[in-house]
Amino acid sequence: MNRARLTLSCFLAYFALSSTLAPIGILAEPAANALGASLAEVVRALGYFSIGTLAGAAAALWVLPRFRLRQLMIGTYAIATFCLTGMGLFAADIAVISGLLLVVGLCLGVGLAQGALMISRLYDDEQRASMLVATDASFSLAGFLMASLSVYLLASSVRWDAVYLVIGFATFMVVLLAWSGDFSKVEALEQVADPTLERPRWPVPVWLLTFALFFYTLGQATLLTWLPAFGERELGLTASLAGGLVGNYWLGMFIGQLLTVGIVLRLGVSRMVVVGALGCFSLTLALIYLPSEMIQKQFLALLWGVANFGLLKCIISKASESFRLVPATLVSMMLLAASVGTALSPVLSSRIVESGGLGLGIEFAQFSLGLVAVFVLASVLVRTRD
Numbered sequence: 001m002n003r004a005r006l007t008l009s010c011f012l013a014y015f016a017l018s019s020t021l022a023p024i025g026i027l028a029e030p031a032a033n034a035l036g037a038s039l040a041e042v043v044r045a046l047g048y049f050s051i052g053t054l055a056g057a058a059a060a061l062w063v064l065p066r067f068r069l070r071q072l073m074i075g076t077y078a079i080a081t082f083c084l085t086g087m088g089l090f091a092a093d094i095a096v097i098s099g100l101l102l103v104v105g106l107c108l109g110v111g112l113a114q115g116a117l118m119i120s121r122l123y124d125d126e127q128r129a130s131m132l133v134a135t136d137a138s139f140s141l142a143g144f145l146m147a148s149l150s151v152y153l154l155a156s157s158v159r160w161d162a163v164y165l166v167i168g169f170a171t172f173m174v175v176l177l178a179w180s181g182d183f184s185k186v187e188a189l190e191q192v193a194d195p196t197l198e199r200p201r202w203p204v205p206v207w208l209l210t211f212a213l214f215f216y217t218l219g220q221a222t223l224l225t226w227l228p229a230f231g232e233r234e235l236g237l238t239a240s241l242a243g244g245l246v247g248n249y250w251l252g253m254f255i256g257q258l259l260t261v262g263i264v265l266r267l268g269v270s271r272m273v274v275v276g277a278l279g280c281f282s283l284t285l286a287l288i289y290l291p292s293e294m295i296q297k298q299f300l301a302l303l304w305g306v307a308n309f310g311l312l313k314c315i316i317s318k319a320s321e322s323f324r325l326v327p328a329t330l331v332s333m334m335l336l337a338a339s340v341g342t343a344l345s346p347v348l349s350s351r352i353v354e355s356g357g358l359g360l361g362i363e364f365a366q367f368s369l370g371l372v373a374v375f376v377l378a379s380v381l382v383r384t385r386d
Helices: 002-021 024-035 039-046 048-063 069-090 094-122 125-155 160-180 204-233 239-267 269-289 297-308 311-320 329-356 358-385
Strands: none
Touching: 002 048, 002 069, 002 094, 002 125, 002 160, 024 039, 024 125, 024 160, 024 204, 024 239, 039 048, 039 094, 039 204, 039 329, 048 094, 048 329, 069 094, 069 160, 094 125, 125 160, 125 239, 204 239, 204 269, 204 311, 204 329, 204 358, 239 297, 269 297, 269 311, 269 358, 311 329, 329 358
16 A cells, blocks of 8 residues: 555656646747737746756756655655645746746656656566556656646636646645655665776767757657647647647657557567657658648647657667666666756747747757657667677
């Protein structure tokens, strides 16, 4: 029972982060109208959440070995709950919104790393991989549910910031689960580095895959942020249908992640990484440029999500094949590269949209996802040659 309680708290940690990230593109235009600001200004303000998650991912490398997991989880998610409640009740100024989301991102970024650490300590080798994939599925499911809920609330003329109260309830549940849980098992397993071991050098394929991960999150976050506005203004979709593109993407990604484990066993990680990178890029082009008369945009968004499946974890898994003994820093540093891409997206893409319009922002996202395919293919070719 205790393991189930702690596992649920880890799943909700992933759920809360995705729930805050997924609706940004859907909420941006209603928030701009309510605040009397430009769309690019609001995207930058909401993007402070991504900057916070980046800071949290970096901070986790320092705080996790120094604080008890139970105290850390209760403290970070209590602060996040307070800030999210403030977002849902007092979000009337861009500076206040930016500050609150920065703190929320910091807390949830630390919590994400803590959730992965707890899962790895709660389950043995045979169960650990499937449970980590399940956390990714929780992440994608949250994106679908919160994107759909945001579209529904906006269509019902509810305030744009009300969705943050729902996310606050999820973080509050994490606090309750951590408060009532027994952390003795996950806090007793402390790893001590062996000073006699030489720090391994990262080979070229690993660096190529790290760059691929950076451009993957940069392109993904950029496209999801601007797709609702682009769909409504340029593709002629209604506001509900344009916002639904984001929800369908997350639903497709959830479906893809459920299928990932069995498919990887059949095809192997190398083939899955190449198929995922090429599929993600090509379906991004199809989503924007194929006419609606040929195939529905909603279905294409679903397929685009399926093509992403567990690409992030597959890239990390592919990188680990370059080592006989996987370095402890590999996963954390590659996840940090992914967090940098997510954090840079709102700031960089909003400037691009201001200077060249929504179309240029979408093309920037496509270019980034194209680079993912280039770096993945290069890593496979270099590895094959070596």
